[in-house]
Amino acid sequence: MSWWTPQLAATLWAMFQALVILLAVVVVGAALTVVERRLLGLWQDRYGPNRVGPFGTLQLIADMLKIFFKEDWTPPFASRALFMLAPNLAFASLLLSFVIIPITPGWGVADMHIGLLFFLALAGINVYAVLIGGWASGNKYALLGALRASAQTLSYEVFMGLSLMGVVAMAGSFNLRDIVAAQEGLWFVIPQFLGFVTFLIAGIAVTHRHPFDQPEAEQELADGYHVEYSGMKFGMFFIGEYVGMVLVSALIVTLFFGGWQGPWLPPIVWFALKTSFFLMLFILLRASLPRPRYDRVMSFGWRVCLPLTLVNLLATGAVLLLTGS
């Protein structure tokens, strides 16, 4: 037993944790496709998909079978290599961001001290999936969707970063574990309410969810940047969007709602409960809000959200300086 060192055990345990978290995130993302349809049905006085299996529980398996066996078609006018690259990029960049999120005190993949910046960097890379996919499709609608996506994401990522800086200033660290620990007494949603609201808006915009789904607006652009995708390539864009939802929800919980903290229940339950609440909020937003015109989205971002985050950051800095903490 000379090879069995504590270091090796720790490495294996960390790898096991990473694997479990990866699988959990992908499964939750895939399950959300069905949950979303059920919830949308619920809020529209319908049932939603309830045919496959008891109460529609096997719908997910049916969908997966369908998407796996669909023809994986690459259009002849597409730029082949980039066309293949884009969905992988969309899926991987968001999935990789989960590395920084601490699930419970003992669970989490990496304990990076630049945690938040890592997320912002990967969110920046995620734009390219849409851009490259839209361009490589060789389709007008896809290109238009990609152009919209680039402008929108660029604008919203500016104040996404700024909205988080208030939290960073209060916690004094980019590390998410430190941020959760700093919310022991008071969740950051109260002192950083403006930051929370703007981050929520930016998170919706960056994941292209309704009402900020201009890049893939069905009615105007016939699904925008993934118009030419089918089969599992489309599936990766599709699941990637839901993984993005899970990611943004988990980040909101970690940054503003105390992460795993909460009375009585074990930490993992608190984390799951809070995250599912925000996932539900994402779907509720889709169910209730119409899509604004594209130029209004841009002017809302630059004229309302950016000043709000700047004011929030200035006020936070001033208060921290005066109280001397």
Add this chain to the structure above:
Amino acid sequence: MRKNKVLSVLWLIPASWSLLRTMWMVFMHGFRKRETVNYPEEEVYLPPRYRGRIILTRDPDGEERCVACNLCAVACPVDCISLQKGEKDDGRWYPEFFRINFSRCIFCGMCEEACPTSAIQLTPDFEMGEYQRQQLVYEKEDLLINGPGKDHDYHFYKVAGMAIAGKDKGEAQNEEVPEDVRTLLP
């Protein structure tokens, strides 16, 4: 002007309130009654005048009502009805074959309106799915039912002036004996 620009941010307050109110109202829809009818398990209510599967009816005596006048085939906008006139020994007309191609039929009900003898009628039934298209072509045996359908008492030959065996001209209900034109000679 300057003060106005600062104050103009205030539109955010009613706008946010409106968004939140919308979201709350949509959320409360989750607790309402479902509009969906779970079809195969729950039966669908079809009104009596629903225009579904087409039938051929019989008169109260049990004879075919259809007199092969071809009005339904003419009225049909998609030309899905085809029939051939035949004549029985007693002088009654009848369709030798009567064929409706339900893969074309649009269930508009024009044939029912055109029919002078209430023979062709539409019924509240839509469960006609088939795996083979050819089976959607219904022959006379498939269409004919044992009964008068919606029109219980109507009996065409009893009110029509046409002569058939056992009923000469002038013997129908409310029909006067035809004038013998030769008696009118001066």
Add this chain to the structure above:
Amino acid sequence: MELGFYLSGLVAVLATVGLISGSSPVHAVVYLIVSLIAVALVFFALGAPFAGALEIIVYAGAIMVLFVFVVMMLNLRPEAKRDPLWQRPGYWLGPSLLALVLLVALVALIGDGQAGMTIDGELITARDIGLTLFGPWLIVVELAAILLLAALVTASHVGRRNKPRGNRNRGGTR
């Protein structure tokens, strides 16, 4: 750490070669992005994750998006078969000489007392960077801020419409 450094360095060099040798503008821009990410990974490997993350956020995440945006909007197609100038050896002479001088200087500088240093992966935290920037380098930071502010004002002035069109057409927010 060292392996990561050399691997990402290699990727950066190869991607840059791809960038200047390709004919399709979009492919070139994608190579440039890969190159920037590889340089960011070099920073990570050297123990400066803050600089690496900023490299990705600012260069790859924001500036290159604008590049891609413009390239896509102009819808440039791959250049037709034109005799590539850079394949003629004559054009390599001048740049090679200049680069050679730089290489000599670099080798001399590395050999001058700094030899024997290894990549130890010592972390430079965000706090260190902040304290350095707003301590000894405060003047430089403020000067850069003033420069950026001037650029911002200029951009806003250049981008302004000649005649303000009044409240009626002011765009979306109201």
